[in-house]
Amino acid sequence: MFRRIIKTIWGWIDDRLGLSAQIIPMLTHRVPPDARWWYVFGSATLAAFLIQVITGVILSFSYVAAAGEAFNALIYITKDAPFGRFLRGMHYFGASAMVLMIGIHALQVFWFGAYKFPRELNWITGVMLLGLTVGMGFTGQLLRWDQTAIWSVVVGAEQAGRAPLAGSWIARFILGGGNVGGATLSRFFAIHGFVLPALLFAIIGAHLQLVLRNGISEPPRPGSVVDPKTYRQKYEERIEKTGTPFWPDSAWRDVVFAAAMIGGVVLCAWGIGPPVLGRPPDPSIVHADPRPDWYLIWYFSVLALLPPGTENLFMIFAPLLAGAGLLLLPLLFPHGERHFSRRPAGVAGVVMLLVMVGSLWRSGMDSAWVPDLTAAPISKEIVASDDPLVQRGAQLFSSKGCISCHRIGPGGGQRGPDLTDVGDRLTRDQITIRILNGATNMPPYADILKPDELDALVRFLVSRQVHGSLLYDPSLPAQK
Numbered sequence: 001m002f003r004r005i006i007k008t009i010w011g012w013i014d015d016r017l018g019l020s021a022q023i024i025p026m027l028t029h030r031v032p033p034d035a036r037w038w039y040v041f042g043s044a045t046l047a048a049f050l051i052q053v054i055t056g057v058i059l060s061f062s063y064v065a066a067a068g069e070a071f072n073a074l075i076y077i078t079k080d081a082p083f084g085r086f087l088r089g090m091h092y093f094g095a096s097a098m099v100l101m102i103g104i105h106a107l108q109v110f111w112f113g114a115y116k117f118p119r120e121l122n123w124i125t126g127v128m129l130l131g132l133t134v135g136m137g138f139t140g141q142l143l144r145w146d147q148t149a150i151w152s153v154v155v156g157a158e159q160a161g162r163a164p165l166a167g168s169w170i171a172r173f174i175l176g177g178g179n180v181g182g183a184t185l186s187r188f189f190a191i192h193g194f195v196l197p198a199l200l201f202a203i204i205g206a207h208l209q210l211v212l213r214n215g216i217s218e219p220p221r222p223g224s225v226v227d228p229k230t231y232r233q234k235y236e237e238r239i240e241k242t243g244t245p246f247w248p249d250s251a252w253r254d255v256v257f258a259a260a261m262i263g264g265v266v267l268c269a270w271g272i273g274p275p276v277l278g279r280p281p282d283p284s285i286v287h288a289d290p291r292p293d294w295y296l297i298w299y300f301s302v303l304a305l306l307p308p309g310t311e312n313l314f315m316i317f318a319p320l321l322a323g324a325g326l327l328l329l330p331l332l333f334p335h336g337e338r339h340f341s342r343r344p345a346g347v348a349g350v351v352m353l354l355v356m357v358g359s360l361w362r363s364g365m366d367s368a369w370v371p372d373l374t375a376a377p378i379s380k381e382i383v384a385s386d387d388p389l390v391q392r393g394a395q396l397f398s399s400k401g402c403i404s405c406h407r408i409g410p411g412g413g414q415r416g417p418d419l420t421d422v423g424d425r426l427t428r429d430q431i432t433i434r435i436l437n438g439a440t441n442m443p444p445y446a447d448i449l450k451p452d453e454l455d456a457l458v459r460f461l462v463s464r465q466v467h468g469s470l471l472y473d474p475s476l477p478a479q480k
């Protein structure tokens with residue numbers, strides 16, 4: 001009796017939804033038998049995305065996207081909310097896992113030449129998903145709403161601001177105004193929580209549909225050439241003869257790998273925990289630290305290492321070219337050999353990319369161009385003046401964060417010019433104008449410094465002349 005009721009209900013649902021007519025055949029469709037461990041990274045990316053959706057939705061219950069509240073909300077989530085610290089950790093390491101998996105997935109697909117006919121659109125939707133994933137990382141950083149988070153975004157907006165014609169408009173659009181503030185946070189929250197996820201869901205759907213429609217690619221063999229006239233037919237015949245059902249013969253590897261990856265994220269979230277919250281954002285302390293999360297840091301190295309004149313051009317055109325190149329790749333090379341031993345240019349491209357990103361990444365990790373937040377205050381010997389105003393200026397030079405970008409004597413950051421004897425180079429007015437207006441890579445201080453503070457700073461910098469710095473002995477040990 002009971003079983004009959006269940007059976008009737010199931011029959012009703014199954015008939016209306018078409019589960020056994022559509023979903024089950026989808027799960028058990030035949031795939032090439034030799035599609036082994038190389039093929040697990042796509043499903044692992046999907047698993048990481050699901051972690052992000054689940055943890056993101058739960059975090060959004062307690063997060064407050066308002067400039068005055070966000071930092072406190074994060075403190076509350078981390079310290080008091082049940083499992084809050086763990087959830088933030090999961091969301092942070094889940095993001096890293098997703099970037100890592102999508103990167104490996106893309107490399108593997110490229111290496112196997114699987115972007116060729118008939119899977120061009122699989123590749124193109126994949127490139128879109130890659131872009132959206134990076135966009136999620138970039139917008140997510142700001143929601144952390146501490147000094148570091150804000151500065152990464154300011155630098156991003158500054159870069160966009162240098163684009164020809166539309167630059168300042170784009171920068172204003174990103175920031176929601178002329179400066180990072182409450183409007184920026186609301187905007188990023190909406191983009192991070194609604195716009196990009198909606199696009200991700202839609203394009204992931206299309207991507208999966210394309211995988212079903214075009215079949216999983218068979219591992220390439222040297223000499224077997226992709227010819228659009230015969231490819232589909234050959235593929236069907238091969239699958240007919242040797243294919244195995246996706247579920248469970250092939251999918252168990254996806255399940256095992258995804259479970260291991262999730263296990264890794266859980267361990268990191270539990271053991272290491274979420275990124276420590278820096279200082280709450282306070283625009284009066286411009287402690288610039290535009291150090292983005294790890295997967296973007298290599299790009300910041302590129303910008304820092306380029307000769308100053310080329311920076312603008314590069315920043316705008318390199319990402320455009322790279323994006324266009326990736327999108328067009330399958331349309332430019334849809335046929336021919338798929339095996340890497342017959343695609344020397346493709347192999348050279350991958351090796352170059354890995355070496356380049358790897359070394360840039362390294363230089364980004366220990367780079368002089370990242371503002372040095374640990375720079376010690378300027379010592380008395382180096383100030384070398386009895387004028388209390390000059391001494392106050394020297395203090396402000398550290399407390400307002402100038403020193404994290406500028407050297408004076410032996411200590412300080414190297415993002416901006418050395419100011420040890422700036423008094424010889426610039427007049428009082430030039431220095432004042434520079435501080436008030438900022439410059440490329442230097443924030444404007446007009447709204448931040450009080451008149452007497454500005455006065456003291458300028459007095460201090462004007463005093464930085466060779467005769468004033470005679471007391472500075474270059475053989476002194478560095479202050480760091």
Ligand code: HEC
Pocket residue numbers: 286288371397400401402403404405406415416417419422425431434435439440441442443445457461
């Ligand atoms: C984020 C890093 C950063 C911070 C913080 C910063 N600066 Fe700068 N500063 C720069 C850069 C980069 C330049 C060079 C800009 C250019 O030439 O386009 C510069 C240029 C200058 C110059 C002109 C130097 C010259 O030789 O032309 C002065 C003076 C100066 N900064 C003073 C200050 C003072 C005072 C503060 C703190 C109130 C400060 N800066 C904070 C990055 C910074």
